[in-house]
Amino acid sequence: MPVVRRNILTDAVARDDYVRGVGLLKQGNSPYTTTQLGIPGPAAPVRTYDLFVVWHGRTMMTPIPPGGNPQVRNAAHRGPIFLPWHRVMLGFLEQNLQRVLNKPGFALPYWDWSADGDLGSPTNAQIFTPAYLGGDGDPVSDGPFAFHAADPATFTVRIEAAGPGGMTLRQTSRGLRRAFAQPPPFGWLTLPTGAEVKDALAFTPPAGGNPVDRYDTLAFDASSEGFRDRLEGWIPKDPARPVHLHNQVHVWIGGDMGPSTSPNDPVFYLHHCNVDRIWEGWLNRYGRIYAPDMTAPAGTYKGERIDDPIASPLGASATPRSVLDVSAIYTYDVLP
Amino acid sequence: MDPTSNPTIDPTKLKAAAEPGAFGGYLAALPHPPMGHDHGPMKSVRTAEYQGHRISITTTYEITVDGKPLMAGLDVDDSGMLSCHGLPAYQFVSAVDAVRVLIHNYPDYFGGGG
């Protein structure tokens, strides 16, 4: 039975389950240590939640194609693989939450940030009140993810990006950081609006091309034309407006949502669940199509073509093609 | 890939692979990144064609902060916009801005300024 993912603001049960489940995944040790995962310092057990932080950070260092520059294109970002990779990641978190909650019907909720963008991007929006995710701060000081130094069970960031080079991870022990709506270039003052989501969904390539040009086009990177690059937030390239949609939400929240270890903030999953919902709306509207196909040369595009394995524990069985129709696993209450 | 077979991801396999033992095992088997240091300056190579001429522009940023080299991994794209590993959702118009924002986000890496 597929589960139904709902708006967190309309489903208090999903909200409470999410908060409780994240707490359980933060407390539970995985069978692996930092040393086994290649993180320097004394060997410490890695919490199950933090496996996701490591997975995201490592995938960002995995270049496409192999041997290429992960800053140009990596196995999870800056190319067409962005949407399939994060869909698999969310599926992994949802499975783990179902397991620790002992609730097979649990569905990851989403945060429709464009609704807050339409309200003027208030930093005290309902999602950031103590009953939901808490507000900003260094450390966050209210809500379920606040830092209380004297409480050993407090929400603690344990793995972070080691420095501005962004290529290595390190251990830490501190509270969560958020810094909403910093002025550019440090942050961004507004969240994306509903009209901007509609624009990305309505993007139509020039007539006479291939139907999949609507999704992504050569050179399948952070400059390529298409729905994916709009939703990821690299285009349109406008010096006055360098961030859009997905990227804009990371930059508006700031703090731990900035580095490659952004899954440290539980808002990451609610944000990406909304990104996935927008993609699902697009697939529903235009067909379950993807680009590039396997005629794209491996020497340049291996790792993001339709039948290439997604960088995940599922190995070769998970490909972009395998996640275009996930209706057997989950659906959304409302599609844009 | 046989287009007639159902390619969709199998929920049972997803459940098994998401179990912390299997999931952590995948991460442990990934090639470990080099410890304690980041990569050196990387080159951005932009190529284009104009009126039958082939253009190639190679850019390397050599940055120091307080006299110490900073391997910021800055990359410039065809539009002239910059991105960096340390803040992967950002896009910058100016390399100076990019380094300012890196200092702002990684204060303990840089220590106190003069």
Ligand SMILES: [Cu+2]
């Ligand atoms: Cu990501």
